[in-house]
Amino acid sequence: EAQVTQNPRYLITVTGKKLTVTCSQNMNHEYMSWYRQDPGLGLRQIYYSMNVEVTDKGDVPEGYKVSRKEKRNFPLILESPSPNQTSLYFCASSLSVGILYNEQFFGPGTRLTVL
Amino acid sequence: AQKITQTQPGMFVQEKEAVTLDCTYDTSDPSYGLFWYKQPSSGEMIFLIYQGSYDQQNATEGRYSLNFQKARKSANLVISASQLGDSAMYFCAMREGLGAGGTSYGKLTFGQGTILTVHP
Numbered sequence: 001e002a003q004v005t006q007n008p009r010y011l012i013t014v015t016g017k018k019l020t021v022t023c024s025q026n027m028n029h030e031y032m033s034w035y036r037q038d039p040g041l042g043l044r045q046i047y048y049s050m051n052v053e054v055t056d057k058g059d060v061p062e063g064y065k066v067s068r069k070e071k072r073n074f075p076l077i078l079e080s081p082s083p084n085q086t087s088l089y090f091c092a093s094s095l096s097v098g099i100l101y102n103e104q105f106f107g108p109g110t111r112l113t114v115l
Numbered sequence: 116a117q118k119i120t121q122t123q124p125g126m127f128v129q130e131k132e133a134v135t136l137d138c139t140y141d142t143s144d145p146s147y148g149l150f151w152y153k154q155p156s157s158g159e160m161i162f163l164i165y166q167g168s169y170d171q172q173n174a175t176e177g178r179y180s181l182n183f184q185k186a187r188k189s190a191n192l193v194i195s196a197s198q199l200g201d202s203a204m205y206f207c208a209m210r211e212g213l214g215a216g217g218t219s220y221g222k223l224t225f226g227q228g229t230i231l232t233v234h235p
Contacts, residue, residue: 031221033221033222035223040227040228042119042121042225042226042227042228043206043207043208043223044225045223045224048221048222050221058222063198075194077184088140088158090160092160092223094221101148101165101167102221103150103162103165104150104162104223105162106152106160107158108158108159109158109159109160111158112206
């Protein structure tokens, strides 16, 4: 089944404790992206990657890191989480960048709480 | 400036009636795509419908149709014959074309969302 998976689905942590949210897709998609969803703000892009070893900042990159060593994986790293990073996080992927219509497939979401 | 605006934080509709969810957008790029996603209480994002800026006809997918008014920069979602299972958060999103610059590549810009409640 074609899908985007994220782990963990739920995480409660404390300020300053490094964490990684994994994202994996099995559709051979070039483009992957991370979004965070906050009430009243919709989804905002954190980082994106157009292909292996190619990543760039989105609208709200502060406090996050990413890497794209393999095409299928795009982990999100919070080196020193803070309470303002409490949010619902989505990983998404799409086939390529050049075609407007490419639907973005979303993972199930990771609900993160930073105490 | 907001690129995607959904002015209705919440909407109510009676089962079997039609409902329109508003979305206006702002872009100077002549090439763009507009998407609607549904997010039920379980949290996943479900793609509903797409409209390209050069599409001559309004997009339709089953009970969903997109009322695309390019001059007004609006892309309203119309759900016909509402069902209880349509109760969810709905997001309008836009992807700008390659002419908009590198940081737009692939990115979806989302509106704030509209919570739709369908009453029996």
